[in-house]
Amino acid sequence: MNPAIMTWLSSTPVSDAMRNIFWMWPVMENLHFLGLSIMFGALLAVDLRVIGLAPAIPMRAAMGLIPLVLIAFSINLLTGLAFILADPYRYFYNLAFQWKIGLIFLAGVNALWFWFGEHSKLVLLGPGEQADFPAKVIAGLSLVIWVAVILLGRLIPYLE
Amino acid sequence: MMGLLIWIEESGLGIYVREDLWGFAIALSMHAVGMAAVLGVVVVTNLRVLGYVSDIPVLSYTNLFPVAWLGFAINLTSGIMLYASHATEYTYQAVFMLKLGLLLLGGILMKVMMNFIRANRDAFQVKLISAICLASWVGAVITGRLMAYA
Numbered sequence: 001m002n003p004a005i006m007t008w009l010s011s012t013p014v015s016d017a018m019r020n021i022f023w024m025w026p027v028m029e030n031l032h033f034l035g036l037s038i039m040f041g042a043l044l045a046v047d048l049r050v051i052g053l054a055p056a057i058p059m060r061a062a063m064g065l066i067p068l069v070l071i072a073f074s075i076n077l078l079t080g081l082a083f084i085l086a087d088p089y090r091y092f093y094n095l096a097f098q099w100k101i102g103l104i105f106l107a108g109v110n111a112l113w114f115w116f117g118e119h120s121k122l123v124l125l126g127p128g129e130q131a132d133f134p135a136k137v138i139a140g141l142s143l144v145i146w147v148a149v150i151l152l153g154r155l156i157p158y159l160e
Numbered sequence: 161m162m163g164l165l166i167w168i169e170e171s172g173l174g175i176y177v178r179e180d181l182w183g184f185a186i187a188l189s190m191h192a193v194g195m196a197a198v199l200g201v202v203v204v205t206n207l208r209v210l211g212y213v214s215d216i217p218v219l220s221y222t223n224l225f226p227v228a229w230l231g232f233a234i235n236l237t238s239g240i241m242l243y244a245s246h247a248t249e250y251t252y253q254a255v256f257m258l259k260l261g262l263l264l265l266g267g268i269l270m271k272v273m274m275n276f277i278r279a280n281r282d283a284f285q286v287k288l289i290s291a292i293c294l295a296s297w298v299g300a301v302i303t304g305r306l307m308a309y310a
Binding site (some may be wrong): 036058096 | 182184185188189191192193195196197199200201202204205207212213215216217219220221224227252283298301305306307309
């Protein structure tokens with residue numbers, strides 16, 4: 001990462017607030033924890049239905065949880081950005097962080113595959129009806145990738 | 161009491177989690193994943209009870225409960241590991257005791273709420289229990305995170 005960009009990132013008003021107001025960091029951490037849990041919970045409902053482990057959940061109705069996933073992801077994108085702005089040097093050179101960001105992009109590609117490749121077929125599924133195999137692979141990958149993202153995020157302080 | 165806490169800290173488990181290079185990090189990472197599973201299922205279930213995405217039947221969320229129990233088992237295990245490593249410290253942290261109380265309350269309310277739903281009890285009562293249940297679980301996460309600052 002370009003040193004000039006790093007310096008600029010660390011000198012925003014948000015950076016100052018994160019470093020100088022004592023309650024900012026713990027508040028952002030708590031929001032980040034709640035956001036990740038809400039996002040994971042909503043993904044569990046959708047992905048486990050697709051995989052076949054939650055057959056009682058109607059597939060079409062479960063898609064109504066996707067806005068919740070996006071809201072929770074936005075909370076974590078914003079709070080995550082606040083951590084980075086507070087101390088970009090800590091994060092960009094951190095192995096756990098680098099892998100975490102890579103996996104989030106992978107999860108994003110996986111989600112696009114879900115939305116554009118499977119969504120229209122999935123909403124037609126009847127009660128308890130099985131999804132096709134590619135959809136199950138996407139749903140399984142989604143859960144595995146996000147578990148890895150959570151693990152790597154929690155390991156950031158230990159891989160410096 | 162202090163003698164017991166020191167014995168816990170000096171147990172093989174306590175020493176491993178505290179002094180091994182990866183012990184604490186592994187327990188903490190497991191704790192985050194377990195939290196996501198338990199709290200995630202609790203949140204989506206309670207949001208449904210409170211009226212969010214009402215075309216999913218409330219009772220179909222019980223399909224997710226085995227995952228929540230798996231998360232709970234992960235967090236009981238990793239929680240015992242974390243506690244053993246700093247028993248003399250955590251036992252006297254007010255936020256930790258508050259966290260345990262909120263977990264107990266949240267767990268009981270979850271059970272009561274599901275029983276009320278199955279018994280077709282008054283919808284307002286069910287929503288009231290759900291709101292308090294959700295607040296307890298959110299409080300448990302916040303007090304847990306604040307242990308690092310206490």
